[in-house]
Amino acid sequence: MTDLSVPPVDAPASSATARLLAEAAGRIDAPDVVLAMSRAGVRTVHTGGSAEPGPIPRERLHHELGSASKPFAGLLLARLVAQGRVRYEDRAADLLAPGLPVHPAVRRITLRHLLTHTSGLPGLPADFYPQAVPRWSSDPYGNYPADRVVRAFLRARPRHRPGTRWHYSNFAVSVLGHTLAAATGTPWEVLLHQQVLAPLGLEATLLRPGPDGTDATGHRRDGTPLPALDTGGFTAAGALRSSPLDLLTFLEAHVGGATDSPTDPSLATALTEVTRPVLRRGWRHTHTHTLTWFQHPTPYGPVLFHAGATLGQQAFLGFRPGTGLAVAATATRRVHRADTFVATAYGLLTETR
Helix, strand or coil: CCCCCCCCCCCHHHHHHHHHHHHHHHHCCCCCEEEEEEEECEEEEEEEEECCCCCCHHHHHHCCHHHHHHHHHEEEHHHHHHHCCCCCCEEHHHHHHHHHCCCCHHHHHHHEHHHHHCCCCCCCCHHHHHHHHHHHHCCCCCCCCCCHHHHHHHHHCCCCCCCCCCCCCHHHHHHHHHHHHHHHHCCHHHHHHHHHHHHCCCCCCCCCCCCCEEEEEEEEECCEECCCCCCCCCHHHHCCCHHHHHHHHHHHHHCCCCCCCCCCCCHHHHHHCCCCEEEEHHHHCCEECCCCCEEEEECCCCEEEEECCCCCCCCEEEEEEECCEEEEEEECCCCCCCCHHHHHHHHHHCCCC
16 A cells, blocks of 8 residues: 555544555455545555556556546636637537538537537447457557548538437547647647646646556456557547546646646636536436536535546546545456446545545
């Protein structure tokens, strides 16, 4: 167990948090597990797993975030809107390919639709699967580059009228990334670094593998190690790699923790904007979403969270707005039906006073 907390105000409370994280980690079966909690800026980090630790502590390795990359894309969009560089209601096709004939439903898809999974687009393009299935467990995305994602969008036939139904879509958020790059004339990687990563001090958050030995190794369910994931043209939807310590910093910026409040008004506005509920879905509209986070009620107030998984790794990010409580978790084993990772991390967030 590694405790990276700053000197706590209440030592017994910190010890209780350390025990809580250690007990939770014991319920997760993975070669590497990191559970990190920030409570009003006081950090406690537990590391463990079935594998022998390497020379770099687990909490400092770059872990694949998968779909937990999407809150970063959402914060980027919110900041660009706050700066007046784009609008949520801008139409993606107009920014990507002005004047190009597209299906009327595609013409109506806005940046907001893409981010909130209400565009009517499928989870992945229809022509993605024939090339991906032969490499489904090793490299399904690598041979589907950015230009192909854009072409698939421009020739799409959405299943539903934009804004009428919620359907989770890696395709849509990937299109958002390419659209913002086109709208600003800036590559996605540069744009994300300038607008989100650098201002928040996220030096261990990357869009591609880091130097040798600095990345966590993912594993299949049987424990077989896997190479780093290549997300191809789906960068905005799932390409980020980050250390659990950086993830806590990202979350603390949303709840007001150990880091100072952003001095840039557009960043402060964006951090507030992404926590505001914008839609409801499901039976009796019980599921609430912000621009980029899932939101659930708890006895201690609403929680905002997002999970992600790649071929051999998992990540969970969550926080309770206004309370100073945030949880970041990573594991280096592929998700499976009986997996306890997400439920365990979610429980830390929802059951902690």
